[in-house]
Amino acid sequence: MSGQQDLLVVKDLRVWHPIRKFLTVAGYVRAVDGVSxxxxxxxxxxxxxxxxxxxxxLARAIMGLIPAYSGSIFFEGVDITKLPKPTxxxxxxxxxxxxxxxxxxxxxxxxxxxxxxxxxxxxxKVPKEERERRVRQLxxxxxxxxxxxxxxxxxxxxxxxxxxxxxxARALALKPKLIVADEPVSMLDASVRIEVLMMFxxxxxxxxxxxxxxxxxxxxxxxxxxxxxVMYAGQIVEAGPSRDLINKPKHPYTEALINVLPDPDPGNxxxxxxxxxxxxPNLIRPPPGCRxxxxxxxxxxxxxxxxxxLIELSDGRQVRCWLYA
Amino acid sequence: xxxxxxxxxxxxxxxxxxGVVKAVEGATFTLNEExxxxxxxxxxxxxxxLARALxxFLPRNVAELSGSVVIDGIETINMSDAEFDEKxxxxxxxxxxxxxxxxxxxxxxxxxxxxxxxVIHFKTPKKDAVAKAAEIIKRVGIPEDFLWRYPFxxxxxxxxxxxxxxxxxxxxxxxxxxxxxxALDVMTQANILNMLKELKxxxxxxxxxxxxxxxxxxxxxxxxxxxYAGWIVELGPAEKVYVDPMHPYSKGLLGSVPxxxxxxxxxFIPGTPPSLINPPKGCRFRPRCKYAMPMCEQEPPVVxTGQGEYVRCWLYAGK
Numbered sequence: 001m002s003g004q005q006d007l008l009v010v011k012d013l014r015v016w017h018p019i020r021k022f023l024t025v026a027g028y029v030r031a032v033d034g035v036s037x038x039x040x041x042x043x044x045x046x047x048x049x050x051x052x053x054x055x056x057x058l059a060r061a062i063m064g065l066i067p068a069y070s071g072s073i074f075f076e077g078v079d080i081t082k083l084p085k086p087t088x089x090x091x092x093x094x095x096x097x098x099x100x101x102x103x104x105x106x107x108x109x110x111x112x113x114x115x116x117x118x119x120x121x122x123x124x125k126v127p128k129e130e131r132e133r134r135v136r137q138l139x140x141x142x143x144x145x146x147x148x149x150x151x152x153x154x155x156x157x158x159x160x161x162x163x164x165x166x167x168x169a170r171a172l173a174l175k176p177k178l179i180v181a182d183e184p185v186s187m188l189d190a191s192v193r194i195e196v197l198m199m200f201x202x203x204x205x206x207x208x209x210x211x212x213x214x215x216x217x218x219x220x221x222x223x224x225x226x227x228x229x230v231m232y233a234g235q236i237v238e239a240g241p242s243r244d245l246i247n248k249p250k251h252p253y254t255e256a257l258i259n260v261l262p263d264p265d266p267g268n269x270x271x272x273x274x275x276x277x278x279x280x281p282n283l284i285r286p287p288p289g290c291r292x293x294x295x296x297x298x299x300x301x302x303x304x305x306x307x308x309x310l311i312e313l314s315d316g317r318q319v320r321c322w323l324y325a
Numbered sequence: 326x327x328x329x330x331x332x333x334x335x336x337x338x339x340x341x342x343x344g345v346v347k348a349v350e351g352a353t354f355t356l357n358e359e360x361x362x363x364x365x366x367x368x369x370x371x372x373x374x375l376a377r378a379l380x381x382f383l384p385r386n387v388a389e390l391s392g393s394v395v396i397d398g399i400e401t402i403n404m405s406d407a408e409f410d411e412k413x414x415x416x417x418x419x420x421x422x423x424x425x426x427x428x429x430x431x432x433x434x435x436x437x438x439x440x441x442x443x444v445i446h447f448k449t450p451k452k453d454a455v456a457k458a459a460e461i462i463k464r465v466g467i468p469e470d471f472l473w474r475y476p477f478x479x480x481x482x483x484x485x486x487x488x489x490x491x492x493x494x495x496x497x498x499x500x501x502x503x504x505x506x507x508a509l510d511v512m513t514q515a516n517i518l519n520m521l522k523e524l525k526x527x528x529x530x531x532x533x534x535x536x537x538x539x540x541x542x543x544x545x546x547x548x549x550x551x552x553y554a555g556w557i558v559e560l561g562p563a564e565k566v567y568v569d570p571m572h573p574y575s576k577g578l579l580g581s582v583p584x585x586x587x588x589x590x591x592x593f594i595p596g597t598p599p600s601l602i603n604p605p606k607g608c609r610f611r612p613r614c615k616y617a618m619p620m621c622e623q624e625p626p627v628v629x630t631g632q633g634e635y636v637r638c639w640l641y642a643g644k
Contacts, residue, residue, distance in 0.1 A: 050510040159597060189367040189537060191581040195593040216511065219540075219583035223591055246585055260515035262540045263584045266563035269361070269545055272522060273515040279480065 008039040013071035031057040033234035044211040046221035049231035097171030101183035103163035107155035114151040138169040161192035182214045233291040240317035330356040335392035344602040348374040361532040363546035371555040418499040419492040426484035429476035436472040465490045482513035501533045554609040561634040
């Protein structure tokens with residue numbers, strides 16, 4: 001899928017949450033701090049990181065739900081950080097779909113499945129017959145067959161896996177060009193998780209939608225995404241094609257994360273995992289230089305002083321580490 | 326190695342408005358000293374019910390609890406709750422419940438959480454109990470001065486360590502760990518698992534490790550019990566179950582785990598688990614099983630595959 005046009009380009013994006021004390025701003029939580037990335041048409045890009053690394057904030061900024069502090073987000077060449085709110089609501093919100101983590105929380109309990117999937121189309125003024133046809137088609141496509149069995153049910157009557165299918169159907173209702181999926185399967189059981197991801201992938205290929213897959217799980221990212229961006233403390237620390245990145249991680253943080261993730265293997269119980277000491281830094285006052293240096297086993301003098309950009313490597317991968325400079 | 330827990334033919338039914346829920350049926354396994362058994366399976370398969378039946382943390386709507394549970398040589402199934410409390414709970418077996426990190430009271434200091442079982446169940450003088458708490462908290466890798474802090478001052482990983490310390494303070498033989506790491510980040514999870522491995526060797530503990538994460542279960546398991554719809558469908562040593570599972574459900578479950586190493590394709594099991602009020606006749610996995618035969622409409626036999634190992638499937642009957 002390479003060689004295609006970039007659908008979404010994020011340039012040096014900063015999302016800083018102000019900490020207010022009375023009427024003044026006392027400081028900022030630098031949730032996203034200088035992130036650049038791109039998503040091509042029809043590509044699935046995964047953002048992987050631990051909780052608190054800023055991946056959900058990044059997703060919300062891309063959705064246009066929270067304002068950026070600086071930097072730009074180009075969607076089909078239009079900088080959405082500069083767009084007025086009504087335009088975002090009218091135009092942009094039909095171009096991007098959202099699948100949230102918790103399917104139970106994402107569905108209004110008093111609406112039927114039909115109404116839930118139909119709602120975005122009502123808001124964007126799709127004619128009635130078209131809506132009815134589309135709801136049925138979406139239910140069939142997401143494997144909720146026959147549609148008659150589901151149309152008039154309420155969310156509490158469905159299982160978690162089925163609800164997540166409804167969430168995907170709703171996200172696809174307006175045929176968006178981009179879907180932001182924030183941990184779409186982390187609450188599902190192992191066997192259902194793969195089923196939902198495979199169904200999602202099939203639909204993504206059919207509609208040629210791009211997907212931004214936000215997750216903490218490298219294993220599903222490996223199977224589901226084309227490229228992975230690894231985030232740590234508000235920054236991208238490594239990026240590359242999924243399988244390459246997982247097979248040969250370059251950044252010390254990625255390396256450490258992948259090393260502690262087990263595969264089912266009876267030998268695991270006899271080994272002690274090597275872990276990074278300490279915890280991710282406070283994002284109000286992140287450490288100077290490389291943000292990983294207090295925890296990094298390879299930290300050098302330079303790492304403590306100088307911050308560095310993402311370095312382009314010859315094999316098309318990017319890494320933010322002085323070891324490769 | 327001595328046997329610390331022997332469960333035979335354990336049955337646990339709940340009564341509900343819509344009928345009797347057959348949560349656990351015919352569960353049989355043994356656990357030796359310094360051994361870990363992992364209970365794996367999807368949500369609603371009865372893992373937690375089974376564990377809670379062992380330590381008698383049960384809701385009021387239990388319709389039937391029968392079979393045999395021998396803990397450290399003592400048969401407990403017919404004990405009254407008071408007797409169980411006095412002889413077994415805390416002394417022989419403890420329980421780290423799911424989402425335990427949220428069960429710490431934010432306005433009670435760590436030390437008061439830790440000494441409570443000693444003061445209440447063992448009538449230990451408070452001073453000795455505090456000394457014991459100081460010793461145990463160092464063993465789970467937390468500095469001693471954290472005893473005097475409140476739970477809201479601790480990170481998730483530290484809270485989980487405190488809860489594990491609490492389950493160890495009374496020197497039990499068996500510790501039930503119910504999803505001890507599922508709320509934690511990968512790095513913290515690895516840290517906790519490392520600690521559990523060390524503690525087990527130091528204190529000659531036996532663990533019952535409940536998780537839905539198959540990869541994580543292999544970090545501790547010596548034995549694996551795969552559960553489906555209230556049954557243990559396969560019980561065997563880790564070397565067998567993770568590498569070459571026998572039961573069609575175990576095969577499907579392991580096949581659905583995405584792997585970081587290698588390029589094994591992932592598969593899924595079509596369908597959903599059955600209702601436990603009206604489970605399918607015969608084998609409960611039959612409607613989803615690709616090997617289903619006419620024979621499967623009868624209850625599958627428990628086929629012995631080795632010392633204390635079995636698989637509940639017609640495919641292996643008569644072999």
